[in-house]
Amino acid sequence: MKILKFGGTSVANSKNILLVENIIKKEASQNKVVVIVSALHGVTDHLIKAAEYAAVKDDSYLQVVKILEEKHLQLVRELIPVLEQSSWLSFVKKHFNDLEDICNGIFILGELTSRTKDKIVSYGEFLSSNIIAARLLHKGFDCLWMNAAELIRTNSDFTHAKVDVDITEQNIQKYLNDHQNQIIIGPGFIAQDDNNNITTLGRGGSDYTASIIAAAIHAEELQIWTDVSGMMTADPRLTSNAKPISEILYHEAMELSHFGAKVLYPPSIQPVMSKNIDLKIKNTFDPDAKGTLISHSLEKTENEKNHIAVGISNMSHIALLTLEGSGMVGIPGISAKLFQGLNHGNINVILITQGSSEHSITIAIHEKDISAAEKAINTSFADDINLKRIEPVKIESGLSIVALVGENMKSRSGVSAKMFGCLGNNAINIRTIAQGSSERNISIVISEKDTRKAINILHEEFFESEIKQVHLYICGTGNVGSKLIQQIYDQNQYLQENLLINLRIAGLSNSRKMLFSDRGIPEEEYANWIELGQEASVQDFAEEIISRNLRNSIFIDITASAEIPRVYEALLKRSINIVACNKIAASSDFDNYKTLKNTARNHNCKFYFETNVGAGLPVIGTINDLIKSGDKITSLEAVLSGTLNFVFNNYDGSRMFSEVVAQAQKEGYTEPDPRLDLSGTDVARKILILAREAGYPLQFDEIENVGFLPEACMQGSVEDFYEKLTEYEDHFKKLCSDAQREGKILKYVAEFKEGKAKVGLRHVSPESDLFHLYGKDNIVIFKTLRYSEQPLVVKGAGAGAEVTASGIFADIIRSI
Template sequence: MKVLKFGGTSVAHSQNILLVEKIIKDESLKSRIVVIVSALHGVTDQLIRAAEYASVKDENYIQMIQNLEEKHISLIKDLVPITEQSSLLSFVKKHFNDIEDLCNGIAVLGELTYRIKDRIASYGEFLSSKIIAARLRHEGLDCIWMNSADLIRTDSNFTNAKVDFQCTESNIINFLNENKNRIIVAPGFVARDEKNNATTLGRGGSDYTASIIAASINAEELQIWTDVSGMMTADPRLASNAKPISEISYHEAMELSHFGAKVLYPPSIQPVMVKNIDLMIKNTFDPEAQGTLISHQLKSSGNEKQIAVGISNMNSIALLTLEGSGMIGIPGISAKLFQCLSQEKINIILITQGSSEHSITIAIEEKEALRAEYAINSSFADDINLKRVYPVKIETELSIVALVGENMKSRSDVNAKMFGCLGNNGINVRAIAQGSSERNISIVISEKDSKKAVNVLHEEFFESEIKQVHLYICGTGNVGSKLIHQIYDQNAYLRENFLVNLRIAGISNSRHMIFSDKGISQEDYLIWDEQGEKASALGFAEEIIHRNLRNSVFVDVTASSDVPEIYESLLKRSVNIVACNKIAASSDFKKYKTLKNTARNHNCNFYFETNVGAGLPVIGTINDLINSGDQIQSIQAVLSGTLNFVFNHYDGSRTFSEVVAQAQQEGYTEPDPRLDLSGTDVARKILILARESGYPLQFEEIENRGFLPGECMHGSVGDFYEKLTANEDYFKNLLNDAENEGKILKYVAEFEDGKAKVGLQHIAPDSDLFHLYGKDNIVIFKTLRYSEQPLVVKGAGAGADVTASGVFADIIRSI
């Protein structure tokens, strides 16, 4: 014999009930079945709400009751032919007359007791089960209606009654022995006390009814039919990649359901768990789906290799901490605390206590925090007055996230993986609890981090094959647009070969910004600037922080001085930063160190390789040298691809102005070429290299021997080109002076003995700087290890493609 339970969504309306009917027909062909049904979806809540309205004399309760009556009458007309409706309609009308009379009485008294609330709440299941039983009989099935309330006996703890199992089991067995029908339909949730008062079985009561009946008759199987295909590895509303769990143990299911998995409630499992009865969770709307089997003995070995089986979470949690020196070594403190909460019927979800015994912290539902605070402070009033303990401290807006699995036991890597991935994503853990069974690790975190934590843990324990990275790209100019196209082009390769999926979750330029947690597609990117909202650096950062997505990387490919101002706030939220923008790393030394330290303290990365040498591994090389114990003694470098291009192409056959214009047209200069030609950019680069080498240099300390005439630095870009042309003789003289010495012109940066300088130099043919063509850069390091033969890094140092590829490489390193 099997027991089937159908929840409120499964019997929400006539179309759903026809699906239920088919399932019942199919199962009844295999064995005799008991069918437990909930009230129609939302009916119990509406009945209670009507009673609450009545208690405050709000006459809307009358219309609510009428609406519910019409809903049930309409259902009868949909499911039962008119010739069979009479008795059923009378049943419905009689019960709604009773409900209205009860609510009228509540309105007169202005009081709603738990006893009356139970009676009103019980009507929904009576009505739905009667209608469904009538429908099955109309279809010719051998069906009888069984009144669960006449069989299940409880105490008088209204709204959450305790079952008398011995009496209940005897009643159920007697009924089923006397009635041999193939299908027995019964209401869930409802029971009676010894005085025949209506009682209910609390939250998840219909599941509990099904479990009680299954245990009483030693059923072959209990089936819970709902609107999802079994238990999932996480809440699919939070983790889009949540997967169904095919098999799970009773203990694992208990843990998951206790900490928020809504498919099943813990009391529902207890009766069948004791009797070792298999429990199946199935989907009414997809009956062919495998569902989840809950049992003592797993049927397959697939789960044996899985460390964890699922993640559950509960929001709206409060932490209450009782602490004080008077608690140390004093027996009975915990008992006193728990007793006062028990008297107030406040459920403790989680408990943690330090070995010092100086404090006890408990987690409860946030809505009960004020009652708990009053109860605890009242109970410990004398100790508080004597300063032995402090008044209870409350923290709210918290969540509990629990990682559950039988196979976590004795695995030393589980905690490391769990807290490592949380820490890498800036999720602070407020409290921790782990039982000696080791099948559950529970943490308390800020509620705003709940979704992020679930996704981070799910990715770590259930999606290890692919790591999801969320990119926020600020800047869509030459480099930014090239970078975005490179990401779209390369992402399939990264997924296949590196198990990384890059998702562009936000894009911004100086005008607009757009966001999508699911990723901005390549097609949407082509028109994104037409759809975005008004942009600002601060607004972009605030939205990134608000969305709080796991594995987030902010990418700055602008030259803006405003954008670096948001770096620190992002780093404090453990958002990795990749910067092409040189302003942050070349700003005041204290600010530069603050950003580096913030990244380290918040367990995230701040990379800016493309600040120097575009895609060349210059900063990375310095870091490797320093980290391995070497020491930078001197640096000599050509660090401007723009200036190198200009002086490589300026041979007197064309004007200096024409060569600069060509460099700008080919994308080697900033929109205002003076930023490159003034040497300021080169000075910033050598400053960054000096700092990364361990020297606390400031920008003002760098000697910059510029070569542009002063008048070229004023006016518009157009004026600048006119003045270059007017000063052509000056530039020719610079060229001729170098050629007369058999040398060439290079703009060189140098660092030695803690000092740095930049300027135009005459370079002889025997120098490593001489054979440097096009837009190439070169950096020559002399170190303790590379003293006789210096270390040389050389290659293309400008251009949107190579710079974008350098940024791309930093993104990959940051994750």
């Protein structure tokens, strides 16, 4: 014999009940079956609402009862033929009249007891099971309605009664021996005490009813039919990548259901587990789907044996209560006293952890129990609190429990490190940890606002070996930014296939607009993103990134804004990686530079700015590698401005200096204001950044900048600047001719030696490494303790949107 249980969504309406009928027909063609059904979807909640309205003398209960009555009458009209409806319509009306009478009594008394509440909610399962039985009888099935409440005996602890297993099993066995119908259908959730008062088995109790019956008769199988295709590796409402679990051990299922897996009511597992009866979770709306098999032992494939965990579960609205004090150390009976107090307050403890110093005990409970638990604990330890031996209980709320579950976690080293490492890398602060001696469950308590992020991080780490989701927030969509975005779209397929990385552009911002999408802005929407965006500000953009709290987030600054680096520290403190093309932060006051570097290190995230110097050239990376390997930079000599190199490579006096500068700006080699390049300020920032990365605490004002622009060129607007360049053409011709007379060329050179830095024009001879440098190329010549005689040289294109974008792209990949 098989036991089939159908949940509220499975019997929500006549359409769904016809699906249930087909499933029962198929199963009953091969086996005798007992069918247990829940109330129609939402009915139990509305019954409770009606009772609560009546208790506070709100006559809205009458409307609720009428709505429920009509719902059930309509179900009869849709399932039972017209000629046979009369008796069943009367049946429904009679019981709703009774229900209304009970609510009237509550209204008059202004009191709702647990016993009365159980009586009221019992109508849901009672009516649904009778109507479905009537439908099956009409269709010619050998069907009998069973009043399961009369068979399941409990104590009088109303709303969550405890079952008397021995008497209940005897009642069930006798009833099913006496009634040999092919289909027996009955209500779940409800039972009776020794005085024949209606009791209930707790929310989710219909599963429990089915499990009790299955255990009593040693059923071949228990099937729980619901609206999902079995248990999932995580809550699909929180992670879109949740996968069905095809097979799972009882102990694993117990752990998952205890910590919030909604598919299965935790007490329902115990009866069938003790009798070694297989339990299947199936989908009413996709009956051919495999579902989940829960069993004592499973034949796992080699691949399944390698899976560390089977699922992630979570429970929200959790509070932590901590009892601590020096008076607890070495004193026996403290824990017993604590839990006796909680027991008297009828408080369910979900999780327990205690420091080895015995100085504190922390428990997790439901938030709804905070007041009762606080009172119970402080009352139990009143004397110790008055004597200052123990502190009054401390309370933290707004928390969640997240549990990683799996039999294969037992005796497996590195599981905790992997779990805590990936959470730490994404700024998930763990308030407390609990792991049972069975080692099949690691539970953590975190802030509720981090729940979705934590589950997605863990799911990706333990169940999604294929693809890692990375969320990019790009600030600056100009020339370089637009090239980077296109490179990301073009390269993403390759990254997914070869590096198992999926880059999602989760946010875009310029000086006017910003747009966000957790699932990524698709390429086809990018062209119109400004029209779709909202009004932008730097602070709002940063705050939105933090509030969205997505895993594996990277902030990318492709601007020259002095305002944007002010949000770096707040982002780094949330373990959001930063990739900066913007030089402002790394060349700011040395203390600020060190603060950002230390913040990144302390919060286990990355702060990369390779493109600050040399665009896509590996200059900063080379310095870092040398330092890490124990080398020391003794001097640097470099041409660091692609703009200035382009200008002096193309200016020989045959055409105006202003024309060459304008060409450099047109081709995208200069800043919007070319004076930033030609003044040497940009080069000074670059050599400052290199010196700092080499380990020297240099400030910007310590750099000697030998300028070549007349002071008048630095005044006014960009248009005024170009006019002044024309006026001072003779000055620029003289600079060029002086170098030519010596057989040399002009290069704007940055140098660092003996702790000092200098930038300025230099006459460079043909034998110098700086001489053969063409177009917009950059060069950096490193002298180190190891490269003392023959220097290390990095040379290549040092400007241009494409190469700069590719350097940013490389930093993004490096930071993942």
